[in-house]
Amino acid sequence: MSYQNPPPYSATQQQPGFTPASYYQPPPQQPLYPPMPQPPPQQSTVIIQTTTPAFVPIGSGPSHITCPSCHAQVLTTVKSEANTRTHCWALLLCLIGLWPCVCLPYCMDSCQNSNHYCPNCNAYIGTYQS
């Protein structure tokens, strides 16, 4: 009768002299990139728009600005002007039956544009849209 011996375990077991540490290799040195002190110039995205008027920090009220026309430090003159939204509010008030309040949007500065003018040379500075 035939008797099959199981396969010797030595075939699957690791060699006695095998030490994983001997196969350990230090990770390759990453090439040291020199630190970039400044980002690469992105001149393509920096476009100075000279066609639009210079940005002036104006608000809904008179603002201290440097007039782009006469280059004087002035306090702007504000003139409220009805815009499309003002008329829309008036129309809306009419539609919902509050026609006595139609004049309200025209009296509220928050519903109108604030046009800033230079008191020195009467130049148009900008419009503040609330």
Ligand SMILES: [Zn+2]
């Ligand atoms: Zn001016």
